[in-house]
Amino acid sequence: MTVTETDRPAEIGSEPGSETGTLTVEVWRGKDDGRFQSFTVPHRANQTVLDIVTWIQRHAEPALAYRFACRVGVCGSCAMTVNGKPRWTCRTHVGKVAEDGHLRIEPLRNLPRLKDLAVDMTPFFEKWQAAEGRFHPTKTRHDPLSTISPSSAKRKAADAGIECINCGVCHAACDVVAWNDDYLGPAALNRAWTLVNDERDGGKRTGLDAVSRSGGCHSCHSHGSCVEHCPVGLNPTRGIAGLKRMSLVGLLTGDAG
Amino acid sequence: MIEVRLYAAQRLSAMVLAPLVIAHLILILLAVEGGLTAAEILDRTRGSVGWALFYGVFVLAAAIHAPIGLRNVIREHTSWRGEVVDKAMIGLGILLFMLGGRAVLAVVVG
Amino acid sequence: MQIETHDTDILILGAGGAGLFAALHAAKANPDLDVTVASKGLLGKSGCTRMVQGGYNVALNAEDSLERHFMDTIVGGKWLPRQDLAWRLVEGAVERIHELENELGCYFDRNPDGSLHQKAFAGQSFDRTVHKGDLTGIEIINRLMEQVWARHINRLEEHRALALIPAADGSRLAGVLMIDVRTGGYRMVRAKATLLATGGGPTMYLYHTPSGDKTCDGMAMALRLGLGLRDMEMVQFHPTGLLAGLDTRMTGTVLEEGLRGAGGHLLNGEGERFMAGYDPAGERATRDVVSRSIYSEMRAGRTTPMGGVWIKMSHLGPAEVAKRFKGMVTRCADCGFDLAGGLVEVVPTAHYMMGGVEFEIDTSTAMPGLFAAGEDCGGVHGANRLGGNGVANSTVFGGIAGDEMAAFVAREGVLADPDTKVIDEAVARAERPFALKPGDLGALRDRLWRDMWDEVGILRTDASVRRGQDRLSEIAADLAVTGLADGDRAFNLTWHDWLNLESQILVSKVIAQAALAREDSRGAHFREDFPETGDLDATCYTRVTLSGGTPDLEMVPVDFSIVKPGQSLIDGHVGAPPAPGPQAPQAAE
Amino acid sequence: MRLRPSRNHPGFWAFTAHRISGVALALFLPVHFLLLGTAMEGAAGLDRALALTDNPLVKVAEWGLVVLLAAHLMAGLRVLILEFLPWRDSMKRLIALGAAVAAVVGVIFLVQVG
């Protein structure tokens, strides 16, 4: 270490960040019977939509309700509807979504609203469970770990769908979720698909039954809005198609039904 | 599981319909030239076992395929749910099959 | 004030790796128990376990050993760890990984032969880090969350613990007073056993990595209850946090170490590579060295426009960088930066608190009925935490806590009458801002962030820490007269910001006090006026308790219960500190 | 009404076309069968029914049905391919292809009829 100064350090990080005009931001306030409230927010080069919402809470409307945690796109807490599309806001650069300097921010669709921009995600996770979205062990901690080739087709299929951050964006984008209360939705079915491809899982039969009930995989009409909007690039459509195929095979071979 | 069965029936009927519809479309495009006459149609179909089979299968597949499709549409866009829809759709299937069967008989047998 | 009440057998505060493991273990140990998990955010979606990138340290390979993992932990922790805890960690990690894979369904990455892949991570003598790509935390926490949802475990999501409430007779913990964030109402939950697992989090620094819900509430509550915190001067800084500018949430979040490992360059504001001037290993020097070097450049004024340094990857070929570091490149692109082809501004960023509540190997604390696990606790890592030992710590001790609490409830579990005086005080504290004249909370937070960063940060001196202490007192005084504009308590984040600041200021004071007392440099703690590490054999740890509102400090000798400095449990070089010089590319965290 | 932005992508267009055409076809089908059924009464009966198609309005409707049938077919094939063949990322091209085929069928029909 060569530095020995003990003076009060120079002011660090005081650069204000380049400001490039303002944005007009309409934000949903209240619950179902709410209204839009309009704010003028300084526009800076590196802002994300979450930064805009945070600015409003810190500088204009202290009681504004919204949710976030990780700030980097791994927790899936911060999803909102931005100019009509569901998005993760912490990773959505304003420049990508603002239309003529205008943003309209609403809570996520297809989930009960709590207040302002926060929704209740309970139904989302209940459906995750209803799709048997959990591992069914066949071994215990005292058994050796399973040997699984990383290049097997099943492992690859499971890998392709596993990095879901359960943000609910696909759930909000899917119109079948809106039309059919029973529909489990793309995220839950996507999880079920990773499980039927998990060679270690002991719940394949229950899993396949769970997604074959009314509101299961057969309710999906391949709109593809889930794939279109999933922020981490997962493809629930593909997994759901796989489940449909598997259920059919099950029916034809008399395995299920 | 009813949903799997309906799904299977719908997709299988669609697979049957696909080539038939392609043939049907080609036929339409060739036949409509300068307008349709009954004689043209009936000349082709009367007494033909092949066309009887073609249209017979077509009708059967459509009578299975369309009601299952409509069931989804009704359940998703109306507040009509449950057994009523199912019964209505079975009714529709039977109706389609009977009307279609009569049409096939008409053009094949006369 | 209306307070809803609720009784449960086991109450768990925090829904990260520690909290969720505890819940599953308790429910398994005795399925009849009523288990409740309360967390400030959503279950499994809040906290840092979710954010784990690098992975999970565990000695699985036949050529690796518990002894080796243990020695790496002790040496890395500069002989400050409590050795029995460190041993329990490395031992428990083996069982926990089997549990995660076999019982909970984590699907970690594998070698071509089908066995678990273990990668290299800085400061370790063996490649032992189990991972799932570079999003290991998502895999761990999602699987835990699914299992918790599947069981009859009560969820109090978006419930903020406000105070640990002792029994009226002071004999034990009675329960926890919380705020239901969604309604803004108070809830008193009585429990026979309570786990503190709120995950610490050095978010009082200008630049920091943890999730926004972590504000040292657990440590603050423990202090107020009278418990001791140890090793609080040990705050780990990650060298490369993203610098995205004023009012950006993404500022401070981690750009992975693999970037430097792969050959990335750090440039100061004048465009010069500077690391070689500080350490022969250059950009590949250890975390603490790189953090201090960057900070020195910044302090000398050789900064980028926003006040950091540049990281440059383009010389490795933009296409190659974009392929190899896809996640990082898209993350930067999302806030407008070109990591693959351009320059990105970075700063060191506060990452992890090695210190925390003093706890025992069975996770019990000095207060009967209160248990603690995870990042809230101190003693496992000593002066430095190895990358990959953090999530091992929270899952190993979280699980132990679940087992131990179930046993405790069976043995001596009773619902005690809470001390209403403490409840009243806590409510009064939380209500205070509504009675005050509205003020600029943001300005206070900025002052806290900056003063901790400048005075009690990466480089410390006696004078700077004292200045920091003065400023902390001023900030605390100013907060005490700063009110809130809005009386609406439901989902009022600004109210919680106020409460967060209160916790952060209190814990900051403890950090400052401990930093002042430790007159040597080791691990994460660097004193410019005491740049050498003191006599290892006489190693003491700091213990801070709260008496009458001001922190009280004690230096407690470390008990070298397993190995003494200079000794090793293993033969050869592995017991020695990592040699200086170029290191293998460091894995991401 | 403005198209909801989250629906503005080829997959949803394909679905919409598929659904509208499916319902229209299902409604038309009984009519079609009834019409053909008139052949029971001999060619004259069918001719009488076919005479309806001289009506320009009916002509337009007829044209529409043929296009819908082609569109439904193509959209249906998309679904079948998506569900039963290995996944391909060229699905959007398939949608465009389907739309093109339906359009071509429509044009041919117009030319032929005209």
Ligand SMILES: Cc1cc2nc3c(=O)[nH]c(=O)nc-3n(C[C@H](O)[C@H](O)[C@H](O)COP(=O)(O)OP(=O)(O)OC[C@H]3O[C@@H](n4cnc5c(N)ncnc54)[C@H](O)[C@@H]3O)c2cc1C
């Ligand atoms: C970006 C990043 C990367 C990391 N990478 C690694 C890695 O690769 N390997 C590794 O080993 N470690 C890593 N760590 C460290 C590791 O994530 C943590 O040490 C560990 O996950 C902490 O677990 P925990 O259960 O103690 O706390 P957390 O997982 O942080 O959970 C804390 C919980 O407490 C809740 N809470 C907070 N305050 C309150 C309150 N007042 N009332 C109620 N609930 C409250 C939170 O909402 C949350 O649910 C990383 C950390 C970060 C930030």
Ligand code: HEM
């Ligand atoms: C006489 C011909 C046909 C009629 C009357 C008809 C009718 C319908 C109806 C009403 C639906 C429901 C629409 C919806 O769910 O959106 C439907 C769906 C469907 N049709 Fe057809 N159809 C016909 C021909 C075909 C053909 C030839 C194919 C094959 C390629 C096909 C494939 C499908 C498929 C796959 C669906 C399911 C869509 C889904 O659920 O996502 N149909 N059909």
Ligand code: SF4
């Ligand atoms: S599938 Fe994608 S969009 Fe859906 S919840 Fe998971 S991460 Fe979010």
Ligand code: F3S
């Ligand atoms: S958007 Fe919905 S309809 Fe199916 S393909 Fe995705 S789940």
Ligand code: FES
């Ligand atoms: S805040 Fe975690 S995903 Fe956006």
